[in-house]
Amino acid sequence: MVASEFPLPDVGEGLTEAEIVTWRVAPGDTITVNQVLVEIETAKSLVELPSPFAGTVQELLVDEGATVEVGTPIIRVSSAAGSIDLQAPVTDESAWVGPTDTNEHTPRATAAAGAAGAAGGVAAAASATPAPAPATPAEAAEAEDKPGAVLVGYGSAGGHATSRRRRPAPLPTPDGSAPTATEPSAARPAAPASVPAASASPVIAKPPIRKLAKDLGVQLETVPGTGLAGEITRDDVIRHAQQASVFRNIETPEWPTDREERIPVKGVRKAIAKAMVESAFTAPHVSVFSDVNATRTMEFVKRLKASPTFAGVRVSPLLVMAKAVIWAVRRNPTVNSSWTDKEIIVRHYVNLGIAAATPRGLIVPNIKDAEKLSLLELAQALEQMTLTARDGKTQPAEMSGGTITITNLGSFGMDTGTPILNPGEVGIVALGAIKQKPWVVDGEVRPAFVTTVGASFDHRVVDGDVASRFTADIAAVLEEPALLLD
Incomplete structure (x- = not known):
């Protein structure tokens, strides 16, 4: 019996430390x-x-x-078959990624595949675990608004012996269509135990919509249907879930018995604080704003939703905002730069x-x-980013190298x-809520979907x-999406 110790690896981006959150194994486990x-x-x-090797936890x-x-060193493992040098760097990705992985083309796996050595192995294995996203694009779109992690730009764990089980995404059928997927009962929360007694009429909703409502924890009896004959649509469920997510603290809790609560500043919160202070007190911020009639953007989005x-x-x-x-x-490449004290680096990507x-x-x-990316590819990338962030599995490589x-x-x-600039960038754009408001057109007041575009910039660059031309260009596209055809 030979024992070896497994040291905490650098999982990428030159990180120097990490917190042990949850052990998934115990002494004596194989x-x-x-x-x-x-x-x-x-x-x-x-x-x-x-683990890149098999053995017994000592x-x-x-x-x-x-x-x-x-x-x-964080764990000691023994093997009867011989030495298992857990301290040796892993240079072969296949040693980390199991042969049954069927999700190697996800952005997480793609990012992880580019890392080298032990760091790349760890990132690849962690990200190659099948994501909890639905197997088909349609299901992925339906599951996007699941409460728990709101992508600020988008509306509101797997492995052996893990409590958060995930199913691999099934491969497409030969004709290109996505197969029907079933899901273990433990993978999703149970349906509501009871139906509100106030339900006076039957709920009209197709099976995929019922599944979406179940996944999002939405009771269909409480959702007003906007479809034909009062049918509940996917947008109805998503809108209801978004409102519940935004106003999740609508009930005022009782004051805790403790007079004070102390929260350790560590991990992501520590990194956020450090980055925001450095950005706010290093780059001289300047902000501009523009009100926009986004009625045609809303019409454009509606047409895209109806498009096959x-x-x-x-x-x-x-999606329109991103484009x-x-x-x-x-048209204004300077906003896509970085400042180094000695030079300004303008990125042409x-x-x-x-x-x-x-x-x-x-x-x-x-x-x-x-x-x-095309408009469709950009929509798919935004969707995948949402699911990854919600799952808490966004990898360091996916957060590095941003330009705006x-x-x-x-x-x-x-x-x-x-908004405060993301460190290393000189521009950040904020999209406000799109609401129906009075809007003056040719001297007449008409209803319109109105929003406000705000942007902050590093005034050194x-x-x-x-800044004004850049913001005006964004506003112009929101007012007339046909400009994207230019």
């Missing part, structure tokens, strides 16, 4: 290749560390809640960041080379704000005229 050993929290993400060397430096091309893909005004930002960047509010705090994943950011304050009902 572990297999790719079995999740422990869940750790770094300054950027929550990561599951899988001892857990670090307690849950402890923060340890990279390289610190976008069937099963979540479409929202954010508008990319278009405006091309767009890694579009979308601020995401998750239970663990604010994160900003970004879509790499977004300028190369969007934050959707409108998802919380806010009209606008003065972006002058007032550039």
Whole structure:
């Protein structure tokens, strides 16, 4: 029997420490290749560390809640077959990713596949675990608005012996259609035990809509249907779930018995605080705002939802906003720069960041080379980003290298704000809530869907005229999406 110790690896981005959140194994357990050993929290993400070898757990060397430096031994494992050098760097990704993985083409797995050594192995194994997203694009679109993690730009764990079980996404059938997938009963919350007695008429909803409502914890009896003959549509359920998410604190809780609560500043919260202070007190911020008649954007979104091309893909005004930002960047490239004290680096590509509010705090994943994506591809990327953020599995590589950011304050009902720049960037755009308001057209007051676009810039790089033109360009697209055809 030979024992070896497993040191905490660097899971990417040169991180130096991490907190041990949850052990998934105990002394005496027999572990297999790719079995999740422990869940750790770094300054950027929550990561599951899988085992690259099989053996028996002898001892857990670090307690849950402890923060340890990279390289610190955290577990001792023995093997009767011979030495298992857990300290040796893993250079072959296949040693980390199990042969049954069917989700290797997800953004998480793609990002992880690019990492090298032990860090790349850990990231690949952690991200290659089948995501809890529905198997088909249609189901993925339906599940997007699940409460728990609101993508600020978008409306409101797997492995052996893990309590959060996930099913692999089934492969498409030969004709290209997506197969019907079934799901273990333990993977989703149980349906409501009772139906409100006030329900006076039967609920009209198709099976996929009923499944969506179940997944989102929405009682269909409380949802007003806007479809034909009062049928409840997917948008009805999603809208109801969004409202419940935004106003989830509508009930005022009792005061706690303790007079004070002390929350340790660590992990993501510590990283957020450090980044925001550095950004606010390093870059001289300047902000501009523009009210926009977004009626044609709302009409455009409605047409996209009805288009067979976008069937099963979540479409929202954010999609138009994202495309508008990319278009405006091309016309005003300075806003897509970075400042180094010695030079200004203007990027001729767009890694579009979308601020995401998750239970663990604010994160900003970004879509790499977004300028190369079609409208459909961009919609799919936004959807995948949402699911990844909601699952808490956004990897460090997905949050690095951003060039400009969007934050959707409108998802919380806010009209606008003065966002702080994401460190390393010189521009951030805020999209406010889109509401029906009076709007003057040719001297007449008419109802219109109105929103406010706000933007903050690093004044060392972006002058007032550039900031104004850039914001005006975004507003122009929201007022007339046909400009995207330019």
